[in-house]
Amino acid sequence: MFAREKFLLRCGILSKPSASSLRNDNGYDLALAYTISNRLLDARQLLQNLLKQKDSAELHNLLAEVEEKDGKFVAAANEYELAAHLDPSEGNLFDWGSELLLHRTLDPAITVFEKAAERYPNSPASPLD
Numbered sequence: 001m002f003a004r005e006k007f008l009l010r011c012g013i014l015s016k017p018s019a020s021s022l023r024n025d026n027g028y029d030l031a032l033a034y035t036i037s038n039r040l041l042d043a044r045q046l047l048q049n050l051l052k053q054k055d056s057a058e059l060h061n062l063l064a065e066v067e068e069k070d071g072k073f074v075a076a077a078n079e080y081e082l083a084a085h086l087d088p089s090e091g092n093l094f095d096w097g098s099e100l101l102l103h104r105t106l107d108p109a110i111t112v113f114e115k116a117a118e119r120y121p122n123s124p125a126s127p128l129d
Contacts, residue, residue: 030046031066035066043063044066055086056087060080060083061083073099076099090123
């Protein structure tokens with residue numbers, strides 16, 4: 001599990017995945033293992049194949065992590081955006097806004113964080129507090 005995921009779990013932004021979630025899917029787990037072990041090409045190819053089978057926010061979010069680790073920041077931001085549109089959870093909105101902020105695309109980051117703050121006004125990780 002990535003440090004950001006652990007932080008979001010502690011803050012209550014992410015919940016522990018259910019038994020039926022994609023996290024328990026072997027394909028997701030393999031892609032995560034590839035990502036952690038820096039086998040980014042393998043992770044990207046596997047995730048793209050999994051997305052052809054099932055378009056999900058969770059898969060787009062992991063693909064964004066792969067793109068970020070590979071230095072493909074525009075592709076990473078696009079994948080985070082897709083994840084946030086498919087599932088506008090606090091975690092997905094936070095990831096998208098953080099990616100934009102990290103690469104100094106400030107106006108779009110502000111817009112994402114404002115929408116997240118409107119949607120989740122009691123968020124413990126709200127950047128607008």
